[in-house]
Amino acid sequence: MRCPFCESDDIKVLETRESEDNKTRRRRECLRCAKRFTTEEQVINATMFVQKKDGRREEFSREKLLKGVLIATGKRPIPHEKIIHLIEDTEARLRELKISEVPSKRIGQEVIKRLKKLDKIAYIRFASVYKELDVDDLEKELDKLRGKEQ
Ligand SMILES: [Zn+2]
Numbered sequence: 001m002r003c004p005f006c007e008s009d010d011i012k013v014l015e016t017r018e019s020e021d022n023k024t025r026r027r028r029e030c031l032r033c034a035k036r037f038t039t040e041e042q043v044i045n046a047t048m049f050v051q052k053k054d055g056r057r058e059e060f061s062r063e064k065l066l067k068g069v070l071i072a073t074g075k076r077p078i079p080h081e082k083i084i085h086l087i088e089d090t091e092a093r094l095r096e097l098k099i100s101e102v103p104s105k106r107i108g109q110e111v112i113k114r115l116k117k118l119d120k121i122a123y124i125r126f127a128s129v130y131k132e133l134d135v136d137d138l139e140k141e142l143d144k145l146r147g148k149e150q
Pocket of ligand 1: 003004005006007008030031032033034035
């Protein structure tokens with residue numbers, strides 16, 4: 001990234017904003033000429049494949065991922081926009097890996113990490129489906145939840 005005015009590459013980011021159309025806008029300032037400008041970033045929707053547990057591969061589908069997360073978050077008091085954000089964040093992270101074939105397990109782990117922060121019950125539901133928790137961990141998590149309810 002170079003300053004469009006003086007071509008210096010000494011640039012500071014002043015502000016970062018996510019827009020609704022999934023673009024990231026950054027307000028920048030050139031540290032040499034002090035001029036300010038804005039850049040825009042967006043995810044390039046190159047095809048990403050998912051490597052399934054049985055070895056098959058299929059095209060990554062945001063809709064499919066959303067469906068799985070919606071099942072796990074069913075009837076939980078989570079705003080829909082938070083779920084959408086979780087999906088987008090997960091997809092962006094996976095694309096950052098820059099591998100053409102992402103193991104489904106990895107996708108599960110990324111979702112689990114985010115669900116854990118969002119909602120414990122949804123997290124356990126999702127994690128148990130992905131078998132990321134062994135039975136002991138699951139019991140522990142459930143006990144903790146039961147403790148809270150009492
Ligand atoms: Zn400059």
